[in-house]
Amino acid sequence: MIIRCPHCDKKNRVLAERFDDAPTCGHCGRPLLEGAPVALDDENFAAVLGASRRPVVVDFWAAWCGPCKMFAPVFEQAAARHPELLFAKVDTDANPGVSAQFAIRSIPTLALFRNGQLAKRASGALAPAQFEHWLRSP
Numbered sequence: 001m002i003i004r005c006p007h008c009d010k011k012n013r014v015l016a017e018r019f020d021d022a023p024t025c026g027h028c029g030r031p032l033l034e035g036a037p038v039a040l041d042d043e044n045f046a047a048v049l050g051a052s053r054r055p056v057v058v059d060f061w062a063a064w065c066g067p068c069k070m071f072a073p074v075f076e077q078a079a080a081r082h083p084e085l086l087f088a089k090v091d092t093d094a095n096p097g098v099s100a101q102f103a104i105r106s107i108p109t110l111a112l113f114r115n116g117q118l119a120k121r122a123s124g125a126l127a128p129a130q131f132e133h134w135l136r137s138p
């Protein structure tokens, strides 16, 4: 699958069987899937969910959405704190397929997937403590 580096935005090819081996960017050398949210799209979403052994936390957002902008740093800081989770963002305007699949009607919407299956979701820009609580609750 093709993964865009969250640091330098260059495209990297990642094999599904190597997905959990902490792949690094072939261009800038930084971790592709740790420490910062990775952008997913209609093309790679299902493959990433299928390949990740870590639970995947997804922020469904759009560029025009004010609350999404407010929430973005909260999400980034949580990504830096929780290496046991994979943090991902889906631009709902650019990726209508995934957005329709999960019936995203308001943004931001947060969703947590375990073993490729939707485990829970929440709507709205959560405050840092709320988001932390949501991440830790079952």
Ligand SMILES: [Zn+2]
Residues within 6 Å of the ligand: 005, 006, 007, 008, 009, 010, 025, 026, 027, 028, 029, 030
């Ligand atoms: Zn890079």
